[in-house]
Amino acid sequence: MRTNYISERVYGMSRDCSGKEPEAWILDRMSWPEVEEQMENGMDLVLIPVGSTEQHGYNGTFGVDTGRAEGFVRRLAERLYPRALAVPAVPYGIAPHHMNFPGTMTLEPETFIAVLEDLVDSMYRHGFRKFFLANGHGGNRPAMTLLMGKLRARYPDIDASWASFTSAASDIIRENVDSSTHGHACEAEISQAMYLAPWSVKEDRRPGEVVMSEEEYQRRQYIGRAETFDDITRDGALGDATKASWDLGKKIAEKALDEIADYLRDF
Numbered sequence: 001m002r003t004n005y006i007s008e009r010v011y012g013m014s015r016d017c018s019g020k021e022p023e024a025w026i027l028d029r030m031s032w033p034e035v036e037e038q039m040e041n042g043m044d045l046v047l048i049p050v051g052s053t054e055q056h057g058y059n060g061t062f063g064v065d066t067g068r069a070e071g072f073v074r075r076l077a078e079r080l081y082p083r084a085l086a087v088p089a090v091p092y093g094i095a096p097h098h099m100n101f102p103g104t105m106t107l108e109p110e111t112f113i114a115v116l117e118d119l120v121d122s123m124y125r126h127g128f129r130k131f132f133l134a135n136g137h138g139g140n141r142p143a144m145t146l147l148m149g150k151l152r153a154r155y156p157d158i159d160a161s162w163a164s165f166t167s168a169a170s171d172i173i174r175e176n177v178d179s180s181t182h183g184h185a186c187e188a189e190i191s192q193a194m195y196l197a198p199w200s201v202k203e204d205r206r207p208g209e210v211v212m213s214e215e216e217y218q219r220r221q222y223i224g225r226a227e228t229f230d231d232i233t234r235d236g237a238l239g240d241a242t243k244a245s246w247d248l249g250k251k252i253a254e255k256a257l258d259e260i261a262d263y264l265r266d267f
């Protein structure tokens, strides 16, 4: 029991959720001879979860983004077995807009890009040529796009892609979430965290205390302004995480897993 509890907390998934052994596709459970053996068996795709250590209001911990990304990637690797290798998550991202909330840690964009480039380069040197980065934090998006351009220029022989995996299930979110503001520590995100990284969710959840007017908030769709997250919400949350559920999290995550696994099958 204790082993299962620890693995739930650390990995966000139980060891025995499938008939296969996670030791065969999760790097930090493998030895180098096992990696070598899997590569000989056709493992050719590296999956890198990318998170952030940032506040999630009263509703979630600093581990929500990283936990979601890692939980997602481990399930994705399992689906793509034996082709894909899930490596440990990058727990830091670009979050200067959350720095007014204590505990948030951020990287400069240049540092973030350099770290990811080094991680890709490490696996390139071992012979991998296919990379997929699963991003769990909106603030990382512009840098992920820049990273793809840099990788393309530096390594003409690799295939690299990234996705903010939640976007692959935006139809499910539209159908199930009616809060006018959502996208952070809200019902959509906390539901995913319940399913992908249950240890990262707090019990005492509350609706976000949005302080920005509806009009100003909508204008953000096309006006980019220098702002911090506390300009938008007093407690750091949007939407209404009291409506979050494991079932909705499962719907969102499984839709995104279907879409992205489909894409990567021919990658």
Ligand SMILES: [Zn+2]
Pocket (backbone or CB within 6 Å): 056, 064, 065, 136, 137, 184, 185, 189
């Ligand atoms: Zn988040």
